Amino acid sequence: MMNQIITTLIQRAQHTPDDTALSGSRHGLQQQTRLSYSQLLVRVQQAAELLQAWSVNCIALRADNSLDWVIVDLAAMYARIPIVPVPMFFSEAQVAHTLQQSGADLLVGEWLDSHGIADDRIEGFDVWRLPSGLPQWLPDSSKITFTSGSTGQPKGVCLGQKQLIEVSCALAAAIQADVRCETHLIMLPLSTLLENITGVYVPILLGANSVVLSGSQVGLSGSSQFDARQFAAALEQYQPNSLVLTPALLMALIQVATLQPALTRSLTFVAVGGARVSPPLLQQAQACGIPAYEGYGLSECGSVVSVNTPSHSKPGTSGRVLSHVAVRIADDGEVLVRGNLALGYIGEPFGHAWLATGDLGSLDQDGFLTINGRKKNQIITAFGRNVSPEWIESEAQAMPALMGMIVVGEGQYGLTAVLDGDISDTIIGSVTRLNQHLPDYARITRVVTAPGLKHRAGLFTSNGRPVRQRLEQWLHQLDEQEPGIVSTAVIYPGSRNLSKFT
Known part of the structure; x- marks a missing residue:
């Protein structure tokens, strides 16, 4: 199928070549740089040609957020080569499990010294070649996203380009009607599927500038350490229109807005997810002038399933179900989703029409979904x-x-x-x-x-x-x-x- 994300990138490079596509920092560097849509397309095409010349079967990308991360990710999509984003906070055992499960034969980014001297470079990253083995991922996989479960062993969700495109287009359609979004500041790790989609693919579809900084430059380190002062400095410098936050980061934004209200005035849309968000927290945000809206999703459905927006919002719910999926509630209260399902887990293709999410919830007559918690919890x-x-x-x-x-x-x-x-x-x-x-x-x-x-x-x-x-x-x-x-x-x-x- 035609990849609307890549097609839109090409069209923007042709029709609005000088508009800013990305700004921020390169891998390992502090100085700021800017890439126009024409410059981004050239870099993506060059990186894709290099990947194809190496005859790569599957890429494992492990690195902090940077412009280079985005370019390699888009180059893999352009070249139709599966890519595995590896979170920096994964343990050594989890990283080894991820590589073994995915069968990746090209390591890009920050890897352990045990791999020896790097074989090459792509963008700002070192590259290591591994012996090619039998592909472990499912046919037509474009992105394999690993999520850590209660056992500590990550599970690989295989997504095709179709799933990535459909969720990105549905999100773009849901917010572009009533949200001015010219600049998006990436806060979460790009190895997180949610930010990968909302921070890279959706801004391309909307013609927005995505600001890509390392975790430390926005106040984040590891999986849960946060520096509110650095966060405030990033808000002051870039004045973003949109953010994607966890509930804990929304609390930090509320504290920033309370002390320095001017720093949040540029915001027009703040999506909050990753965990259930309490109505009082959203009320606090709205009282501070923060346009915060709860959403819901999971990797097995390509990330986002429902989201509140300024024109379609019901506080206390996880938003209206997006156009590309259908939702119903089972007799025991479990949320079931159909449409845009992942191809399956590594070695386990999905063979059912409805995905049992494991979440408990309700759906009202207007199509707004409320999540009450995990069934197993x-x-x-x-x-x-x-x-x-x-x-x-x-x-x-x-x-x-x-x-x-x-x-x-x-x-x-x-x-x-x-x-x-x-x-x-x-x-x-x-x-x-x-x-x-x-x-x-x-x-x-x-x-x-x-x-x-x-x-x-x-x-x-x-x-x-x-x-x-x-x-x-x-x-x-x-x-x-x-x-x-x-x-x-x-x-x-x-x-x-x-x-x-x-």
Whole structure:
């Protein structure tokens, strides 16, 4: 099929050659540069010719965000060579698993010294050639995106150019009618499928300038470290119209807007996803003048499934289902999606029309989707009540002291909130206020804090998602194995009085 992303890039290079396509930094360099649409097309074509000359079967790209990253990604699409974006925060074992599963025979970017001296270079990256083996990816794969699960072993989702094009076009159509988007600032790693699509493909379709900076230049390091001052500096310098953020980054943007309102006035559309977003957090954003809108998606559906926009918005939902997919709700409340499904997982082609997402939700008569949490994470308390921990966690997002809070309590008489850090009156007060907005069966009855919680082996995936079953086991073992490590606050059911002990 015709690749509308590449076709649009060619057309823009012909009709508006001097318009800015990309600006930002090259790999490993701090100085800023700019690429027009004509310059970008030349660079993409040259890189594609080089990849074809090397007779590459599959590319593994591991690097921080940069203009070079974008060029290599587009060159792979231009040359129709599968590419595997490898997150920088993957462990060595996960990287090895990714290479073994994908069968990549060309390494581009930042790789371990064990591969020896680089064989060549492309754009600003070193290149290593590996022996060609039997392709592991599914036929017609264009991008293989690996997501880390609760087992810690990433799973490769194979997407064809068709899926990438359809979701990009649907997103562009959904926002271009009422959103002025001339400059998009990339915040998330480009190895994340969501930002790869919204930060590279959609701006090309819209004729926008995408600002591509390294993580440190926008305040991000690793998978969860953040410097709000650097973030504010990037906003001041580039004055973007659009951003794609996680709920935690939206909280940081709210803090920036509170202290320096002028820094967010250029924004016309801020998409928030990656986790359920609480209505109070979105209300805080809107009160600060931030046009924040929740969306929902997953890699198996090419990323975005639904999104709120300025002209079609219902706070509390994950937005209207996009035109390229269909959604229905199963009898048990699980969200099912049809259309634009991935080809499958590596070695496991999808053979069904409807994808069971594993998410619980509802769909209203206007086509707006609401996500309530993960089906497998549903907590059943000792009283037989079903509780979605993501629902409570998202409600806590509006309170800075509770950012990163994790709720557990399978089979218990009450729910426990787990936080990284030390117990404090601020945390206790925030939990008390949170409970006032929750039904009695969903209230927090205990708070557990532990310094360095996120660095404890096995409790979180490499991209920071909690492994809830292991957290439950860890809490049960605390008194016997690690006395004095944690601090606990007990909130007695039905009472606002709290007692603290260590």
